Amino acid sequence: MLTIVINGEPLRQDLVERLSAMGESTAATTYHQPDTKIGMAFHWAGDYERARPVLERAAQRALSRGEEWDRLGVMLTLAQLEWEMGNVALADHYRHAAEEALGEFSEGHLWLLSFDVTRALQRGELTVARAQAEHGLALTDRTGAIWLGSRLIPLLAGVEVLSGEPEAAHARLAELRGWLDSNGFGPAGSGRAIVWSQDVDALVALGRLDEAAEVLAELRSRAEVCDSDPLRAIAARCEGLLLAARGDLVAALEAMNRALVAHLRRPRPFEHGRTLLEKGSIERRARRKAAAKQTLEQALAILEPLEAEIWVARARDELSRIGLRRARATEGLTPAQTRVAERVLAGSSNAEIARELHMSLRIVESHLSRIYREHGVTSRSQLAAAFATADGAPRGATNGHHAG
Numbered sequence: 001m002l003t004i005v006i007n008g009e010p011l012r013q014d015l016v017e018r019l020s021a022m023g024e025s026t027a028a029t030t031y032h033q034p035d036t037k038i039g040m041a042f043h044w045a046g047d048y049e050r051a052r053p054v055l056e057r058a059a060q061r062a063l064s065r066g067e068e069w070d071r072l073g074v075m076l077t078l079a080q081l082e083w084e085m086g087n088v089a090l091a092d093h094y095r096h097a098a099e100e101a102l103g104e105f106s107e108g109h110l111w112l113l114s115f116d117v118t119r120a121l122q123r124g125e126l127t128v129a130r131a132q133a134e135h136g137l138a139l140t141d142r143t144g145a146i147w148l149g150s151r152l153i154p155l156l157a158g159v160e161v162l163s164g165e166p167e168a169a170h171a172r173l174a175e176l177r178g179w180l181d182s183n184g185f186g187p188a189g190s191g192r193a194i195v196w197s198q199d200v201d202a203l204v205a206l207g208r209l210d211e212a213a214e215v216l217a218e219l220r221s222r223a224e225v226c227d228s229d230p231l232r233a234i235a236a237r238c239e240g241l242l243l244a245a246r247g248d249l250v251a252a253l254e255a256m257n258r259a260l261v262a263h264l265r266r267p268r269p270f271e272h273g274r275t276l277l278e279k280g281s282i283e284r285r286a287r288r289k290a291a292a293k294q295t296l297e298q299a300l301a302i303l304e305p306l307e308a309e310i311w312v313a314r315a316r317d318e319l320s321r322i323g324l325r326r327a328r329a330t331e332g333l334t335p336a337q338t339r340v341a342e343r344v345l346a347g348s349s350n351a352e353i354a355r356e357l358h359m360s361l362r363i364v365e366s367h368l369s370r371i372y373r374e375h376g377v378t379s380r381s382q383l384a385a386a387f388a389t390a391d392g393a394p395r396g397a398t399n400g401h402h403a404g
Contacts, residue, residue, distance in 0.1 A: 029062075029065075029067050029069075029070050030058050030061045030062040030065065030067050030070040030071070030074065031058075031062070031067075031069070031070035031073045031074065032070075033058065033061075035054055035057070035058070036054070036055070036058040036074065038054060039051050039054030039055040039058060039077075040055070040077060042054065043055070043077060043080075043081050045226075045228065045230075046228065046229065046230035046266045046268065047266070048081055048084070048085050048266075051081060052078070052081060055074055055077055055078050055081065056078070058070075058074045059071060059074045059075055059078060059097075062074055068101045069101075071097075071098075071101040072098050072101040072102060072111070073111070075094045075095075075097045075098035075101060076094070076095070076098045076111055076112065076115060078094040079091045079092075079094035079095040079098060079115055080115060080118070082094060083115075083118065083119065083122075084268050084270070085267070085268070085269065086268075086269030086270065086302075086305070086306055088305070088306060088307065088360065088362070088363065089359070089360030089362065089363060091119075092360075095112070095115055095116075098112060099112060109139070110136055110139055110140060110143070110145055110148040110149075110152075111148060111151075113132055113135070113136045113139075113152070114136065114148060114151040114152055114155065116132055117129050117132045117133045117136065117152060117155045117156075118155060120132060121155055121158050121159060121162075122270055122306065122307075122308050123307050123308060123309055123310070124162075124308065124309040124310025124311065124313070125309075126159050126162055126163055126310070129155065129156075129158075129159050130156065130159045130163075133152050133155050133156035133159065134156065136148070136149075136152045137149055137152050137153070137156065140152070150176060150179075150180070153172055153173070153176045153195075154173065154176065154194045154195045154198055156172065157169040157170075157172045157173045157198050157199075157202070158194075158198055160172070160202075161198060161201050161202050161205065162310065166201075166202040166203075166205035166206045167202075167206060169198065169199075169201075169202040170199060170202040170203060170206065170208075173195055173198055173199040173202060174199065176195055177195055177196065177199065177215075180192065180195065193219060193222075193230070193231050193234050196215055196216075196218060196219040196222075197219060197234045197235075197237075197238050199212075199215050200212045200215050200216050200219070200238040200241070200242065201238070201241065203215065204241055204242055204245045207245075209242060209245055209246060212238075212242050212245075213242060216235065216238050216239060216242060219231065219234070219235045219238065220235040220239070223235045229262045229263075229265040229266040230262070230266050230268060230271070232258075232259075232262040233259045233260075233262035233263045233266070233268075233271060233272075233275065234259075234271065235259075236255050236256070236258040236259035236262060237255070237256065237259040237271075237274070237275045237278060239252075239255040240252045240253070240254075240255035240256040240259065240278060240279070240282065241278060243255055244282050244285070249282055249285060249286040250286070252282050253279065253282055253283065253286065256275060256278060256279035256282065257279075259275045259279075260272070260275055260276070260279070263275060269302050269306060270302075270303070270306055270308060272302060273299050273302035273303040273306065273308065273311065274299075274303075274311060276295050276296070276298050276299035276302065277296065277299040277303070277311060277314060277315050277318070279295050280292045280293075280295035280296035280298075280299055280315070280318055281296075281318050283295055284296075284318055284321060284322055289322050289323070292318070292322055293319065293322050296315050296318050296319050296322075297319070299311075299315045300312060300315050300316070300319075300370075301334045301337075303315065304366060304370050305336070305363055305366050305367065307362075307366065336357070336359075336367060337367045337370060337371055339357055340353055340357065340364060340367040340368060340371065341371050341383075343356060343357070344368065344371075344380055344383060345383070345384060350364050350365060350368065371383065
């Protein structure tokens, strides 16, 4: 069942099919075409694979028609979609394309800013994210762009939670939840669920666990009404954090496992990586050292290419507390990192690897940094020496000798 963010109610598939059959409307610009709205509904529901081709076609239509405002909106939606899917380079591409279409659209500046704050927050650039969010909220006060302000408030609250200011975050989020509820909007879709999930985080940090349970109940209920796996995953993670705060680590791990199952049905790499991080932390507390080590290394494999540095640092800190030796790099490399290692050993430059593997140069460099770190080396020649023996070769390599 598809879910649309507007009111969180299920959108019947037969209605999607009827809208799709309507074809192009001569009375509407691209942003307001039926198929564009369907693509956005797919995005909000977390059905990224169905959303992407629809929105890509909409972007091309807006470009061919010279509809710059429509192109701006579609490009920013695509940027957000690709960011949520973990495609950092492609998200940046769409973000820059949106900026080119920006022109004099004042609300567009705020929309672009909300994406930049999201990116800075995920990367852990808290000072930058706070300054951008506060600047954006000041602009919304002057322009009256209430809806765009509602996108920035939870982002600023996220900064406050991560900066050790849960009281300020809760006050901000509680007010926003009340406003959304009074206007008929509950925690539906990724854009709204963050308001409820971050408030759970803030209340848990404050030790106000009964209040956190009430907010969680709203989020969990909406996830079931919407039949939404992304919401289920976030709600289950919040439940795990709440149970861990109550000291019930066994039940907390069961909740985290439910979250991971839901993540696999609708992948969102950052959310998946964060859930693994929280699960690994709880496993460490439960003295399940081997399991915690494996879980935290899985979290790192996801979070490092996303440049989610604040979360990467926390995962490494959790690993350092376990007291077990990290696995060899050959045991911990992701398939993408293995392919990068193979091409480095074959003599390819970073630029050549990026072209061959269809990655951004930044992602190649991120993978290579991880490979270097795992082997304790700082150069290609040192890496080649580390892989000189058969047991040092990456999975899929033969003594490190490949043609690329």
